[in-house]
Amino acid sequence: MHLRLEPASGSPVYQQIVDQVKRMVAAGTLRTGDRLPTVRELASQLIINPNTVAHAYQSLERDKIIETRRGLGSFICEPDSQLSHDARIKQVSDLIERAVVEAHHLNVSADEVRKLLEGHFRTLYPLEDTIHE
Amino acid sequence: MHLRLEPASGSPVYQQIVDQVKRMVAAGTLRTGDRLPTVRELASQLIINPNTVAHAYQSLERDKIIETRRGLGSFICEPDSQLSHDARIKQVSDLIERAVVEAHHLNVSADEVRKLLEGHFRTLYPLEDTIHE
Amino acid sequence: MHLRLEPASGSPVYQQIVDQVKRMVAAGTLRTGDRLPTVRELASQLIINPNTVAHAYQSLERDKIIETRRGLGSFICEPDSQLSHDARIKQVSDLIERAVVEAHHLNVSADEVRKLLEGHFRTLYPLEDTIHE
Amino acid sequence: MHLRLEPASGSPVYQQIVDQVKRMVAAGTLRTGDRLPTVRELASQLIINPNTVAHAYQSLERDKIIETRRGLGSFICEPDSQLSHDARIKQVSDLIERAVVEAHHLNVSADEVRKLLEGHFRTLYPLEDTIHE
DNA sequence: GTGGTCTAGACCACA
DNA sequence: GTGGTCTAGACCACG
Numbered sequence: 326m327h328l329r330l331e332p333a334s335g336s337p338v339y340q341q342i343v344d345q346v347k348r349m350v351a352a353g354t355l356r357t358g359d360r361l362p363t364v365r366e367l368a369s370q371l372i373i374n375p376n377t378v379a380h381a382y383q384s385l386e387r388d389k390i391i392e393t394r395r396g397l398g399s400f401i402c403e404p405d406s407q408l409s410h411d412a413r414i415k416q417v418s419d420l421i422e423r424a425v426v427e428a429h430h431l432n433v434s435a436d437e438v439r440k441l442l443e444g445h446f447r448t449l450y451p452l453e454d455t456i457h458e
Numbered sequence: 459m460h461l462r463l464e465p466a467s468g469s470p471v472y473q474q475i476v477d478q479v480k481r482m483v484a485a486g487t488l489r490t491g492d493r494l495p496t497v498r499e500l501a502s503q504l505i506i507n508p509n510t511v512a513h514a515y516q517s518l519e520r521d522k523i524i525e526t527r528r529g530l531g532s533f534i535c536e537p538d539s540q541l542s543h544d545a546r547i548k549q550v551s552d553l554i555e556r557a558v559v560e561a562h563h564l565n566v567s568a569d570e571v572r573k574l575l576e577g578h579f580r581t582l583y584p585l586e587d588t589i590h591e
Numbered sequence: 592m593h594l595r596l597e598p599a600s601g602s603p604v605y606q607q608i609v610d611q612v613k614r615m616v617a618a619g620t621l622r623t624g625d626r627l628p629t630v631r632e633l634a635s636q637l638i639i640n641p642n643t644v645a646h647a648y649q650s651l652e653r654d655k656i657i658e659t660r661r662g663l664g665s666f667i668c669e670p671d672s673q674l675s676h677d678a679r680i681k682q683v684s685d686l687i688e689r690a691v692v693e694a695h696h697l698n699v700s701a702d703e704v705r706k707l708l709e710g711h712f713r714t715l716y717p718l719e720d721t722i723h724e
Numbered sequence: 725m726h727l728r729l730e731p732a733s734g735s736p737v738y739q740q741i742v743d744q745v746k747r748m749v750a751a752g753t754l755r756t757g758d759r760l761p762t763v764r765e766l767a768s769q770l771i772i773n774p775n776t777v778a779h780a781y782q783s784l785e786r787d788k789i790i791e792t793r794r795g796l797g798s799f800i801c802e803p804d805s806q807l808s809h810d811a812r813i814k815q816v817s818d819l820i821e822r823a824v825v826e827a828h829h830l831n832v833s834a835d836e837v838r839k840l841l842e843g844h845f846r847t848l849y850p851l852e853d854t855i856h857e
Numbered sequence: 858g859t860g861g862t863c864t865a866g867a868c869c870a871c872a
Numbered sequence: 873g874t875g876g877t878c879t880a881g882a883c884c885a886c887g
Contacts, residue, residue: 545673
């Protein structure tokens with residue numbers, strides 16, 4: 326597994342790890358049952374404090390993305406969204422709203438936003454036919 | 459002007475103020491020239507420290523959402539982003555990406571995301587003919 | 592890193608810190624990757640409140656002069672202005688205009704101003720052949 | 725006399741008045757002996773508080789730009805720079821340095837700065853032959 | 858009466 | 873140990 330940290334990104338290192346793992350799961354690069362590097366492995370690979378990796382893994386475990394088995398390591402687990410449909414929609418909706426509000430203030434047109442959205446869909450689902458309409 | 463703080467949200471109070479003001483400006487609830495409550499007014503209304511409100515207002519001023527005139531108060535100003543086109547697109551793109559990844563992870567389909575996007579557009583630009591579809 | 596405050600200058604302490612750091616970066620005294628003193632270090636060195644230093648550092652971070660990593664400290668970062676070309680030119684132009692008007696008023700000739708300008712260029716870019724003349 | 729305030733400029737109103745009067749004196753629009761509008765006239769013209777105009781006039785008087793004669797009004801006075809040559813040069817030099825440092829950070833080239841300088845000279849001395857070699 | 862600056866000191870998130 | 877957030881309260885600049 327290969328992760329890349331961007332120290333300049335402003336977001337905390339542990340969060341970057343969480344996000345990238347989520348993205349890899351979303352993209353299919355990581356699948357159910359895959360084993361993550363150990364805390365120490367990843368820490369030495371990224372040259373960061375093991376506590377930081379541990380923090381990231383705990384966060385992923387709370388979100389039911391991975392499960393940790395003592396003495397074996399951490400593994401991607403079954404997708405299991407315990408949140409209600411409404412709660413999940415709301416979470417995404419809030420993120421979309423934020424993007425739309427920011428686009429408005431930055432004078433980015435609705436069509437440009439749509440293009441960005443489709444672009445990111447294509448990145449996530451490169452094989453699917455996502456042609457819209 | 460009415461703001462609501464969610465102490466449980468985890469995001470800093472000053473950020474909540476910033477986000478809500480931005481949303482109101484984008485939605486047209488606040489328009490160019492409108493005066494915000496004074497720092498002290500809003501602070502006593504929300505029962506928070508005036509410095510926290512001041513922090514939020516200064517952040518809004520940096521983003522050219524409001525302009526502040528000593529002795530007079532703070533006012534919504536003309537939209538004018540001095541950022542380059544690329545920088546503006548990137549900022550929106552990052553937010554969209556985050557939403558798309560989260561949507562995938564929460565098992566929210568691309569079409570549902572598109573619907574959410576169009577919904578938020580309609581809220582912001584209710585009169586325009588969005589053509590899309 | 593050594594900074595000197597001038598209490599009599601009239602300009603806010605945090606602004607003096609910002610200006611001096613910017614000057615050191617421009618002059619090459621501070622380079623990309625260099626670490627600034629911690630907020631608390633600089634505060635105790637200058638005998639001012641840590642919040643004041645934090646204010647200065649946050650201002651420098653907004654201007655992309657430094658980047659700050661929680662738990663690690665603040666570092667000079669790659670120059671990268673996201674402002675549009677016009678906005679950048681205007682900002683410099685305003686400062687030049689102010690200097691020119693003040694020069695006229697203080698009866699400092701155009702040629703003297705040109706010499707001052709070239710002098711400051713030489714300080715910043717001592718190795719380059721400025722061609723000019 | 726015609727002044728224009730820019731509420732968005734960030735600089736205090738009284739300072740804008742001071743700067744514009746200085747600029748007009750520098751440009752020759754206002755000459756020794758010319759009478760300024762009364763405090764009340766200018767205040768009602770700019771729709772601002774008379775105290776603000778009075779503050780600006782007091783500042784101009786401190787700098788020996790104008791002199792106020794009870795019952796008669798305020799008049800542009802003889803240029804009389806009491807500051808030493810060095811002090812005057814230093815004042816201009818500081819402003820130029822600030823512009824140069826800012827230009828560096830905004831990635832504005834030395835030649836662009838020179839062009840801006842000559843441009844402002846031309847605005848101030850439109851009739852003189854300021855062609856620089 | 859506006860907002861701006863600064864101090865003092867508490868508590869939290871992050872590494 | 874870093875920096876970030878928030879509170880409390882003083883004093884100043886501005887209108």
